Amino acid sequence: MKFLVFILSLFLFSFNYGTANTIEVCGSCNYKTIKTAIEEASANDTILIQKGIYQEYNIHITKPLTIIGKGLPVIDGEDQGEIITIEADNVTVDGLKIINVGTSYTTDFAAVRVVKSENFLIKNLELEKLFFGIYLEKAKNGKVINNTIKGDAVEEFNSGNGVQLWYCNDVEVIGNNIKNVRDGIYLEFSDGILIKDNLSQNNLRYGLHFMFSNEDTYENNIFENNGAGVAVMFSKFITMKGNIFRKNWGTASFGLLLKEINDSEITNNKFEENTVGINIEGSNRINYTDNDFRNNGWAVKVRGACYANIFEKNNFFNNSFDISYNSKLNDNSFDRNYWSSYTGYDLNKDGIGDVPYRPVKLFSYIVNRTPETIILLRSLFIDIIDFSEKVSPVFTPDNLMDEHPLLKPVSHDIH
Amino acid sequence: MFKILKYSFYDLMRSRWSYVYFLFYLLLGLVLLFLNNDLSKAVITLMNVIIILVPLIGTIFGVMYYYNSKEFTELLLAQPVKRSSIFLGQYFGVALSLALSLVIGLGLPFIFYGIFNSDAIGNFSLLLITGAFLTMIFTALAFVIALTNDNKIKGFGYAILLWLFLAVIYDGIFLMSLVLFEDYPLDKFSLIATMLNPIDLSRVLILLKMDISALLGYTGAVFQKFFGTNQGIILSSVMLILWVSIPLYLIRRISNKKDF
Numbered sequence: 314m315k316f317l318v319f320i321l322s323l324f325l326f327s328f329n330y331g332t333a334n335t336i337e338v339c340g341s342c343n344y345k346t347i348k349t350a351i352e353e354a355s356a357n358d359t360i361l362i363q364k365g366i367y368q369e370y371n372i373h374i375t376k377p378l379t380i381i382g383k384g385l386p387v388i389d390g391e392d393q394g395e396i397i398t399i400e401a402d403n404v405t406v407d408g409l410k411i412i413n414v415g416t417s418y419t420t421d422f423a424a425v426r427v428v429k430s431e432n433f434l435i436k437n438l439e440l441e442k443l444f445f446g447i448y449l450e451k452a453k454n455g456k457v458i459n460n461t462i463k464g465d466a467v468e469e470f471n472s473g474n475g476v477q478l479w480y481c482n483d484v485e486v487i488g489n490n491i492k493n494v495r496d497g498i499y500l501e502f503s504d505g506i507l508i509k510d511n512l513s514q515n516n517l518r519y520g521l522h523f524m525f526s527n528e529d530t531y532e533n534n535i536f537e538n539n540g541a542g543v544a545v546m547f548s549k550f551i552t553m554k555g556n557i558f559r560k561n562w563g564t565a566s567f568g569l570l571l572k573e574i575n576d577s578e579i580t581n582n583k584f585e586e587n588t589v590g591i592n593i594e595g596s597n598r599i600n601y602t603d604n605d606f607r608n609n610g611w612a613v614k615v616r617g618a619c620y621a622n623i624f625e626k627n628n629f630f631n632n633s634f635d636i637s638y639n640s641k642l643n644d645n646s647f648d649r650n651y652w653s654s655y656t657g658y659d660l661n662k663d664g665i666g667d668v669p670y671r672p673v674k675l676f677s678y679i680v681n682r683t684p685e686t687i688i689l690l691r692s693l694f695i696d697i698i699d700f701s702e703k704v705s706p707v708f709t710p711d712n713l714m715d716e717h718p719l720l721k722p723v724s725h726d727i728h
Numbered sequence: 729m730f731k732i733l734k735y736s737f738y739d740l741m742r743s744r745w746s747y748v749y750f751l752f753y754l755l756l757g758l759v760l761l762f763l764n765n766d767l768s769k770a771v772i773t774l775m776n777v778i779i780i781l782v783p784l785i786g787t788i789f790g791v792m793y794y795y796n797s798k799e800f801t802e803l804l805l806a807q808p809v810k811r812s813s814i815f816l817g818q819y820f821g822v823a824l825s826l827a828l829s830l831v832i833g834l835g836l837p838f839i840f841y842g843i844f845n846s847d848a849i850g851n852f853s854l855l856l857i858t859g860a861f862l863t864m865i866f867t868a869l870a871f872v873i874a875l876t877n878d879n880k881i882k883g884f885g886y887a888i889l890l891w892l893f894l895a896v897i898y899d900g901i902f903l904m905s906l907v908l909f910e911d912y913p914l915d916k917f918s919l920i921a922t923m924l925n926p927i928d929l930s931r932v933l934i935l936l937k938m939d940i941s942a943l944l945g946y947t948g949a950v951f952q953k954f955f956g957t958n959q960g961i962i963l964s965s966v967m968l969i970l971w972v973s974i975p976l977y978l979i980r981r982i983s984n985k986k987d988f
Binding site for chain 1: 775776897900902903910932951
């Protein structure tokens with residue numbers, strides 16, 4: 314009997330110890346600052362932050378905690394430095410507004426930083442007046458969901474990135490709205506990342522930026538009006554699906570910039586009104602299928618050292634230039650695409666033009682050499698020389714053609 | 729002047745040629761829309777037509793009208809009417825009727841197709857305005873040529889040559905000089921060279937609307953300023969107006985001095 318009571322009490326005790334307490338933080342509560350609440354809390358507790366303004370920075374979370382803001386409380390860092398640093402596994406941060414992160418030229422201060430932790434969840438945050446937004450450092454298996462990040466970046470050298478992943482694995486970045494920072498989302502040495510349903514616009518540099526990151530996926534994102542769209546550099550096995558690249562205008566602007574990318578898939582994306590839809594440099598074995606290129610200056614600009622790429626079932630609508638090459642060599646294949654400037658015929662009515670289409674015009678070659686000639690775009694003289702080049706290619710790759718140009722646009726099933 | 733304008737205008741409106749011209753544009757618009765089923769694509773094709781055909785028709789029609797109505801002009805000259813008002817009246821009669829045929833001929837099919845509910849309306853109206861300007865410019869140039877050449881064949885020859893030069897040869901020389909001097913800063917030169925040719929000027933004006941993404945790809949401060957802001961559109965419009973008013977001034981001067 315005694316033994317049983319002992320067991321029972323032990324059980325009860327441990328149960329009691331195991332339950333998470335809820336600690337409240339507000340102006341009139343026991344805990345008036347978030348820092349003290351975190352210090353006093355034990356592992357797995359929930360900290361409920363009531364509406365109000367909390368002037369705090371350097372908040373270190375060193376144990377598994379759930380921090381929830383009620384009615385969007387504001388944490389004002391007063392430009393002093395970093396605000397929240399997560400250094401433990403299983404931490405959730407939800408529903409806070411964090412403003413005034415300190416700017417520094419030596420340290421990357423972030424609104425929320427995750428250091429060497431797993432299973433974190435960062436959601437519904439609103440970040441404003443920031444340097445770096447959410448900085449994930451050697452973190453794993455976490456989620457960054459539905460955050461709004463609004464920066465006020467003016468110069469590249471003294472601004473930070475919206476979401477930065479550095480040496481991370483298996484993180485999901487979903488449904489965030491990022492604008493006016495340097496890079497919307499930046500990945501360096503990060504593998505197995507899923508980036509989905511984000512809106513990244515008006516950023517100084519790139520909407521999304523990959524460096525040395527492999528086996529990542531980004532889908533259904535919108536990248537609009539960024540300094541240079543999306544850059545994928547020195548990476549492998551990237552899947553790019555269903556994204557929209559829009560209005561990336563400017564002299565060094567691209568919808569998508571590919572540099573040293575191998576073995577990737579680019580499917581079902583839309584490229585609209587960019588100066589350059591896709592700029593490809595040193596990229597091999599990439600499949601471009603079911604993409605729409607609409608009203609771009611250059612739909613695809615191939616810079617060289619690009620081998621074994623396949624362009625299939627894409628639609629090219631009213632681009633000033635469909636494809637531009639800067640050399641006579643071609644090792645890429647173009648097949649069964651729709652080209653709005655195709656002028657051939659289809660006698661056997663199988664929907665495939667009987668005359669091959671040459672997407673590279675002589676004029677695009679001239680513009681590559683002497684950029685000022687762009688002012689002669691669509692002039693009658695240019696049409697005449699383009700036509701003569703089409704009949705007998707001299708400057709453009711003579712094996713570069715679409716043998717089966719489609720007469721009607723491909724209808725893509727998704728969206 | 730207005731009486732003569734009215735007379736020339738009604739005379740032309742009754743004549744077969746303006747009907748042919750009007751029907752040609754009507755047909756062109758209908759066929760384009762029928763074949764393309766896409767407003768914005770039709771607008772691009774239309775741009776090529778406007779830039780090449782409108783100047784050609786304006787030039788030939790202007791020269792033709794002047795030579796055809798020469799006897800009537802001489803009769804008018806015997807009356808107490810100011811010389812400038814005779815020629816300017818005739819000019820405006822021709823230019824207005826041509827511009828009207830163009831705008832109505834192309835406008836009707838596009839209106840029926842629903843241009844007002846489409847976002848291509850801005851591009852389309854710009855196209856029509858440029859077309860009207862080109863008509864005015866090339867008819868005026870044709871009148872200047874006809875006034876200075878009493879020989880019909882010579883006059884026609886010069887008029888065709890003028891069109892050929894401005895529509896094709898000019899761009900060829902322009903392109904060659906850009907490629908030859910590619911080591912030098914060329915953005916100012918290319919902008920000025922564009923301004924000096926009304927066909928290029930209207931082409932660039934339309935490009936500013938339609939191919940702005942490609943035009944912005946070039947790295948050059950002058951280009952950036954021209955294409956990136958409203959300055960480009962304002963400057964081009966001012967130049968177009970200048971291109972109308974200078975030949976008009978020439979018509980006035982030559983007709984006042986000319987010995988008939």
